[in-house]
Amino acid sequence: MPIIQSVERALKILDLFDERSRELTITVISKRMDLHKSTVHSLLKTLQSNRYIIQNEENGKYMLGLKLFERGNVVVSNLDLRTVARKHLEMLSDTTNLTVHLVILDGQYGVYIDKVEGSGVTVVYSRIGRRVPIHTSAVGKSLVANKSNDEIKKLITGYQFTKLTEKSINSQEQFMAEVEKVRLMGYSLDNEENEPGIVCVAVPVKDYSGKVIAAASMSTPVAKATSEKLEEYVNLLKQCTFNISEELGFNYQKAKLLKK
Structure with missing residues (x-):
């Protein structure tokens, strides 16, 4: 080379x-x-x-310069992130019997850095180290929704909106509209967009500064994805990511006060 x-x-x-x-x-x-x-x-x-x-x-x-400090923090936070998150992911999987993932953003893709297999469903497409498109995955949508529209458009320059299933988003316009929905809801959804028969919900994880550094998700068979069940899963997932973020140093109470 x-x-x-x-x-x-x-x-x-x-x-x-x-x-x-x-x-x-x-x-x-x-x-x-x-x-x-x-x-x-x-x-x-x-x-x-x-x-x-x-x-x-x-x-x-x-x-x-401080740029090296920033880059070093990314590496350290990713290492700490998996250690901190693991027990919370296991607890969530045990509670729901669903498969739980932890994913970080790498360019135009999400990368699975941890996975807890649930007894209730087997998710074929996910494995640690695998990359997943941001437009077809709940985690991908959550990972980019915190960015500004200009940042997202720059990120997806030249991006291929490949349809993995009949329900996959296939254009920038659809993707930006979906991102806006994620911002309003506080969570994201993959409705059989990656794998037929599987619905996935995701919520972002924040570091001490409030920056989104990862997303956690749960996958369930579409037959069990009733509106009541999805609401329950979203609430459990939000509590899980709250606990992870708080352990990483993020102060939700302080963040609320700063927004006022």
Whole structure:
């Protein structure tokens, strides 16, 4: 596999910073990289424009930017997320006998990071590590509904609205209308859009800052998906995601006060 030299050099610059070298001059970076200052300057400016590097205005030295902290938090939160969520997912599955999923957003797809198989229904399409389209899945809809319309339209640029079943959404217009419904309801629904005979409901999970970092869902046979049952499942799922989000540090009471 070919190595892209400029990318490799940029990553090596980031690796120069540690506990003993919190700030570095361009001269020091050039020497350690064995590169001309002009080359290093271009690399630093690129990293700086993307907030991976910042420059101390007082002494001109460079240091790591907050973007790395943000990226690192994504990794850590995903690891913590599964550990925190697991007991709540198991409890929900035990209560309902349904299959419960935990999914995160990866580009234009949702990715299953955990699954608790229920005794009441076997869900064929889901397995840990599998990607699921955002337009046909309840989890996908919940994962993007918190974003602005402009962010969603940018996300789905070039997206293929493939019909997996007769009930699948097949256009951007339909998808945006569905997202608006999710925002109003506070949950999302997959009505046999991924797998015939299976209905799925999903609710988002939030981190300490209130950002949606995942979605939890439950799947049930369509024959058992009465309006009363779906309402019951949604309420149980909301309580489950409330507990997960709260354990991750999200303060629902504070969030309510800030909205007033």
